[in-house]
Amino acid sequence: MxxxxxxxxxxxxxxxxxxxxxxxxxxxxxxxxxxxxxxxxxxxxxxxxxxxxxxxxxxxxxxxxxxxxxxxxxxxxxxxxxxxxxxxxxxxSPLQKAQVTSMVKKGAKKITLSIGDGANDVSMIQAAHVGVGISGMEGMQAVMASDFAIAQFRYLEDLLLVHGRWSYLRICKVVIYFFYKNLTFTLTQFWFTFQTGFSGQRFYDDWFQSLYNVIFTALPVIIVGLFDK
Incomplete structure (x- = not known):
């Protein structure tokens, strides 16, 4: 090298x-x-x-x-x-750590991750897109200022490649599901207005609108949460 x-x-x-x-x-x-x-x-x-x-x-x-x-x-x-x-x-210095992180974050337009285990890493952790704190002998300042906390540096691989991947898939499922159920809810009302000649008549009762997100569409989310890894 x-x-x-x-x-x-x-x-x-x-x-x-x-x-x-x-x-x-x-x-x-x-x-x-x-x-x-x-x-x-x-x-x-x-x-x-x-x-x-x-x-x-x-x-x-x-x-x-x-x-x-x-x-x-x-x-x-x-x-x-x-x-x-x-x-x-x-x-x-701690300030220079944060300045280097901000330089890459803003200048290169890259997603940055900072990891540290002490109080001198707090500014760097807060300057990055994702901050990871290691709980160790130098106190809990880095952990308190971070987005994620791990016990040892070797757990970073699992955090990024395993739990990060799972979190990405979970978010995708939730976003797609919420788009689907909201489109279903609104498009039925949209097409109903053509049937009523744009008279302003409501397709759903008030109680149905109140319980739509709470009860009627909550079961798929609960099932995914129960059987998820």
Whole structure:
């Protein structure tokens, strides 16, 4: 696997940091991050056009990520990330986790899932479309802020591929059934108006309309709920 590493632990950056000028440090690191992003993106795109190119991975630390998330560099970071099979952001703050998630969510128009087990993952979990919290030694903050909670990370596969699939099928059945019964209820009244010459006469009594969803069409839903997995 080909790795693109963008790190602030380089000799050039250390030399500038030793001078102590914060403005110069910020300007220099931003220029270095921009140069590295541009170089990595060009190399990644060249691999993309090859048939047997290697898998790509991006590794970036928190200090460089702070400058890469700048509006002037964010598009370049997003394009590079989308060309990689894996992206690793190390030593990042909770705010940066949420910013990366929002960048992919809004910039790439993708469905995002965030998973975490501590209080520092709460903002990232809330920023994603689907948040999964792991209950563990670091408290229950992530679980309380998530959409789904699991006990261990290995249960994520079952949550997505088993329970997620079942939930999708259940929702499809319910939506189709409700469309069917509501169309049945309204179309009979629609055709009845032609028989009555649009006189405004009602086809259903008041008690029938009140009990239609409560009793008359509730049995299929109850049966599906009882015999479902």
């Amino acid at each position: 080909k790795q693109f590493v963008i790190s602030s632990e380089t000799d050039a950056i250390r030399e500038v940091e030793d001078r102590g000028d914060q403005v110069e440090i910020a300007r220099f690191i931003k220029d270095e991050v921009k140069r590295e992003l541009k170089k990595c993106l060009e190399e990644a795109q060249s691999y993309f056009h090859t048939v047997s190119g290697p898998k790509l991975a991006l590794v970036i630390d928190g200090k460089c990520l702070m400058y890469a998330l700048d509006p002037s560099l964010r598009v370049m970071l997003l394009n590079l990330s989308l060309n990689c099979h894996a992206v690793v952001c190390c030593r990042v």
